[in-house]
Every structure is written in structure tokens, then in C-alpha cells.
Amino acid sequence: MLNGMTGYADDKAKVLARLRRIEGQVRGLQRLVDEDAYCIDVLTQVSATTKALQAVALVLLEDHLGHCVADAVAAGGGEAEAKLREAGEAIARLVRS
Amino acid sequence: MLNGMTGYADDKAKVLARLRRIEGQVRGLQRLVDEDAYCIDVLTQVSATTKALQAVALVLLEDHLGHCVADAVAAGGGEAEAKLREAGEAIARLVRS
């Protein structure tokens, strides 16, 4: 795929910034565990990190629906159907994870 | 809390190893986004990372129930009830995240 042709092209900087913050959260988790922090405090941070990851997923998904899927639908035909099924499967993975 | 007094003391090395692997997954996500990978491929990796974080949470939670909560229950009294309520709240946060 060519540079900038992804559904999240407009949100790329925002998505990268969020992922860097999530990387920091995961390193913070390692520090907590390394310092024998109380289980519940570690769990609270795991929940916060999971929520942050899901928020990134929702940005990516909306961008994907609004660009890649929308373009395929506008073009019509079998490609539209394939893109919709693929998006549905990605949503199912998110809902179940 | 003193060194080794956490519920996850026996699993500390395992939990740290998993968190380091998750940090690697988050850095891999940044690389994917930086290289304009296809949205669905990024989403698949986000789902895998979320699942890995939840698996860590489940290890921490079982250790917490089996040690901190079990000890409080064995000691009895208000502390047992407080620990159980606290664990219930942590589980609720996990289920909702």
C-alpha cells in the first residue's frame, strides 16, 4: 500500500502518539510489578491500558469504515462485499477481545 | 509492601516477561502504523495485544485471590470483606474494559 493511502492517514500522528503513550503505560506496569506494587494497583493500570488500546482500535476502525470500506462501497461489486465482511470480522475480534 | 509480599510473588518473572512481550507488541504496532500498514492488519495486532494484556490481568487476579484475599479471609473480620469487595471492583473493571 502506498504511503498515506491508509484509512487512518489523517489520524496517523494522533494514533502514533497514543501508541507511544500506551508503550509508556506498559513500561509503567513493568515498573509496578518490579517494585512489588499491590496487585489491585497493577490490575487498575492493566484495565486503563486495555481501555487505551481499545480507544486506538475504535479510531482505526472508524477511519477504515469511513475510507477503505466507503471507497469500496462507492466502487460497488464484490470488493465492497469483501471489505464489509472483513470489517465485520475485525469488529467481532474487537468485541471478543 | 515488602519485597515478595505481593500475591504474584511466585509469578513475578512470568508476569514481567509477558509485559516485556506486550511492550514489544505495542512497539510493533507503532512500526505498522508508521509504515502505513493496512488498517485491518493493525486492528488484528491491537486485538492480539489486548488479549495478551487481559491474560496478564487474569494471572494477577488469580494470584491475588489465592494469596491476598485468601489470607484476609482466613484471618476473617472486616478485612476479609474489604478485600472481597475490592477484588469484585477490580473484576468489574476488567469485565468492562
Place this chain on the structure above:
Amino acid sequence: MLNGMTGYADDKAKVLARLRRIEGQVRGLQRLVDEDAYCIDVLTQVSATTKALQAVALVLLEDHLGHCVADAVAAGGGEAEAKLREAGEAIARLVRS
């Protein structure tokens, strides 16, 4: 909305059949609780019922994306954007529930 104009028109019978089965599962849960079934057995059935509800949600969502959203995208303009944002919000509610 006129009869049959929903995104799930083709899956209506299937969705209704699944919802009736879920109603049966919820009645089965009441029976289990009424008969003082073991907590874990009740919880296992609650998880199965939740999964069944999420499966219905995924059918509805794919139908919605493939019809209502696809039509709005094909028509273009502000309606397409509104439909995509609305779908994104519904997905977020599912992921968080």
C-alpha cells in the same frame, strides 16, 4: 421506517429466532437460580447468554454496515459521514459492553 427497509431485513427471521433462543436462555437462568444451582454453573450460563447476544449484535452491525451505511456512502455527502459516526459509536458501545 417502512416495513422491510431495515439493514437486517434479509436476516430478520434468523435474528428473531436467535432472540427467542436467548429469551429461553434467560428463563433457564431464572430456573437455575430459583433451584439454587451452583454459582459457577449459573455464571457459565450467563457467559453463554452474553456471547449469544453479542453474536446477534454482530449480525445486526454487519447488516447495518452493508446496507444503511453503504447506501449513505453511495449517496455521499453529510449523510454518509453522519451514518459512519453513528456506526462508530454503536461499535464503541459494543466493545465496551
Place this chain on the structure above:
Amino acid sequence: MLNGMTGYADDKAKVLARLRRIEGQVRGLQRLVDEDAYCIDVLTQVSATTKALQAVALVLLEDHLGHCVADAVAAGGGEAEAKLREAGEAIARLVRS
């Protein structure tokens, strides 16, 4: 299991009332679909019903931890460990559903 010996004995009436309300929500969902309600409105109700089911699960789980698991832990031995592992598996099913 003898009558009233479950972990949720004290909450039995509350749990049954909630399950009856959830049954009503599932019947409401059938009505919405039968009347060709807008997909997003149906999805919103599915999310609400899923949340209600998870709330029931959390009540049952806290009761189970506070009674069945606590009793086994107080008694000690292999039974305590078995109960803790069983509870951990039930929590994992909830988190993943």
C-alpha cells in the same frame, strides 16, 4: 446442593428480579426487530441487555468469592485451591465474553 446453600442465597430475590427484567429486555428486542426498528436502536438495546447480564454475573461472582470460595479457603487444603482455580476460570470466561 441444598436449598439456600449457594453463595448468592442472600441476593437470590435481587438476582431473580434482574433476570426477569433482562427477559423483558430480550422480549423488547424481539418486538423492535419484529417492527423493523432502526438497526442502531436495536443495537443500543442489545448493548444495554449485555451490560445488565454482566451486572448479574458480577453479583453472582462476588457472592461466590465471599461465600463458597471464602469457606473453602477457611477450610484450607486442596479444596481451597480447586475453588480458586474454578473461580479464575469463570472470571476468564466473563472477561472474554
